[in-house]
Amino acid sequence: MYSKKITPQKVIVYTILGFWALTTIYPFVWVILNSFRQKGLIVSDSFSLPLGDAFTLDNYMTATQRSDFKNAYLNSFLISGTVTIAVVLLAGLAAYALVRYTFRGKGLLYSLIMAGMMFPVFSTIIPVFRLEAMLGIAGSGNRWLSLVAVILPQIAGNLCFAVIILMGFIQSVPIELEESAYLDGCNVYQIYFHIIMPAARPSFATVAIFAFLWSYNDLFTQSFFLRYPQERAITGLLNEISSQAGVNYGLMAAAVVLVVIPVLVVYVLLQKNIIKGLTAGAIKG
Amino acid sequence: MTSMIYKRKSPLFVFLIPTFLMLAIFLYYPFVQNIINTIMNIGGLGRAADGMNTPWYVNYATLLKDPNMRTAMKNTCILILCTIVFQVGIALILALLVDTIRVGAQFFRTVYFFPIVISATALGLMFNLIFLYKGGMVNQLLLSMGALDSEIKSNGKMIVSWLDWKDQAHFLFTMFMPVMWQYVGFYFVIIVTGLNNINQDLFESASLDGADGWQKTRYITLPMLRNVLCTCLVLAITGALKVFDLPWVMFGAGMPQNQGWLTGTYMYDQTFNKMNVDYGSTIAVLIVVLGVVLSNVANRIFRPSEDY
Numbered sequence: 383m384y385s386k387k388i389t390p391q392k393v394i395v396y397t398i399l400g401f402w403a404l405t406t407i408y409p410f411v412w413v414i415l416n417s418f419r420q421k422g423l424i425v426s427d428s429f430s431l432p433l434g435d436a437f438t439l440d441n442y443m444t445a446t447q448r449s450d451f452k453n454a455y456l457n458s459f460l461i462s463g464t465v466t467i468a469v470v471l472l473a474g475l476a477a478y479a480l481v482r483y484t485f486r487g488k489g490l491l492y493s494l495i496m497a498g499m500m501f502p503v504f505s506t507i508i509p510v511f512r513l514e515a516m517l518g519i520a521g522s523g524n525r526w527l528s529l530v531a532v533i534l535p536q537i538a539g540n541l542c543f544a545v546i547i548l549m550g551f552i553q554s555v556p557i558e559l560e561e562s563a564y565l566d567g568c569n570v571y572q573i574y575f576h577i578i579m580p581a582a583r584p585s586f587a588t589v590a591i592f593a594f595l596w597s598y599n600d601l602f603t604q605s606f607f608l609r610y611p612q613e614r615a616i617t618g619l620l621n622e623i624s625s626q627a628g629v630n631y632g633l634m635a636a637a638v639v640l641v642v643i644p645v646l647v648v649y650v651l652l653q654k655n656i657i658k659g660l661t662a663g664a665i666k667g
Numbered sequence: 668m669t670s671m672i673y674k675r676k677s678p679l680f681v682f683l684i685p686t687f688l689m690l691a692i693f694l695y696y697p698f699v700q701n702i703i704n705t706i707m708n709i710g711g712l713g714r715a716a717d718g719m720n721t722p723w724y725v726n727y728a729t730l731l732k733d734p735n736m737r738t739a740m741k742n743t744c745i746l747i748l749c750t751i752v753f754q755v756g757i758a759l760i761l762a763l764l765v766d767t768i769r770v771g772a773q774f775f776r777t778v779y780f781f782p783i784v785i786s787a788t789a790l791g792l793m794f795n796l797i798f799l800y801k802g803g804m805v806n807q808l809l810l811s812m813g814a815l816d817s818e819i820k821s822n823g824k825m826i827v828s829w830l831d832w833k834d835q836a837h838f839l840f841t842m843f844m845p846v847m848w849q850y851v852g853f854y855f856v857i858i859v860t861g862l863n864n865i866n867q868d869l870f871e872s873a874s875l876d877g878a879d880g881w882q883k884t885r886y887i888t889l890p891m892l893r894n895v896l897c898t899c900l901v902l903a904i905t906g907a908l909k910v911f912d913l914p915w916v917m918f919g920a921g922m923p924q925n926q927g928w929l930t931g932t933y934m935y936d937q938t939f940n941k942m943n944v945d946y947g948s949t950i951a952v953l954i955v956v957l958g959v960v961l962s963n964v965a966n967r968i969f970r971p972s973e974d975y
Contacts, residue, residue: 500958505951538693
């Protein structure tokens, strides 16, 4: 299927792919370079290498001294980790049932899921805040309760998207796999955990990546529920630093790098799961 | 056979109740509350309603007459079209191309996703610098190519007529380009995952029948991707209606001269800056109604009829 010869066709393909890759990598390089650049040089000269006099580590020193990064990382990972696990578990089960079962009200439930994707978070956040305040979760001043107050609406906010994505992929899992497992005596729960989840693994990884990212980068919900310094999560910290930094773009760039690195690590770890052909070859004929 | 496995309906409760319970409490109930808020008179954020509006439909009447709302609708419609054509289109082309190569495929898959990882605050700042009026990257590039008029005054200073990327003639491009660019990787990942789920046997038997690369793409890949592409379409429509953070960081409240509103930014501005909570809720209702209607239309047109 693949040949090693260099054909004009291949050159064109690589040129197009390479060009797009450049547009996605360069901004990130730009941010990293400028995080090492001397204050004030970014606006006048932001596109050269920060060498010699222009090079500095001050931006990182200032960022870590001014703010409690360790605590913020911990908060962010507790929130986004919990959200990711809950979303993958709940959405997988629901998507499986919506694809494979036929029952009355299926169309209605599907429409509800679709509608759920349209709700902008600004429209639900005020009622959610009042509800959670009534239950004593939000605004209690207790760090752990405040984290729960962010986690719950974030799970709900990610579920609809996850169900839609997983439904698309569970549909393409060949049903013969389930039939042979059923003949071997598996019940539906075993079929779900031993057949569906492994077969649809790339899509579960995809959903997990998005749930984690959106939770981690969701400044809006975080700033609504996490109001005390010890509760602050990492994106909120970035916002705080950038609002204090003014035109100190170097400090801002350093904070961005510190915020982005954990996400990149999570992404690179999880995207290895997206291996070609997990279902291909699992069944013959 | 299938009906035998899934005939017993009792597991349905275990599968569905946790998800729909979460959604009911933290999504549907708040949204219903939000609809009720549209006919209430609410003095400010987090305050209880001071009773109903008189007449109760006053917010909906305002919605029809509001010129800013009309601008926001127009811009958002353009954004939806651009999203479908460019975002999903570019993502599909890139995904198909990556599928034909082996060396470096993993690299491209990884890097195309980078823009989504970086937070919107940082991206907005970056694009502000790139499109800066005086000496931004794009303008400096244009100047060096001689595309901008410049004259050297007698005192040696150079006067350049910089291009204002945020003026009335250019703001749509400046606003939409970053949004498009950021989320191409998102649809790319979804389509690539869909490509990976296509049974390889199909391609092998097509090769045995003498199909060439383009025929395989046209008659196997695209039809097999139909479900995935339809998902992308729905996500693109609902996503465009909700777009908020990047335009907000770059353009703020409706720049230039109230021409730059989107439904998302206008709703946020009304709710959290103008403290017009009940009117903001009304815009949110409109966003949801539009999203449901448009994605149903998309589904009617593109989704194969037999399955959800």
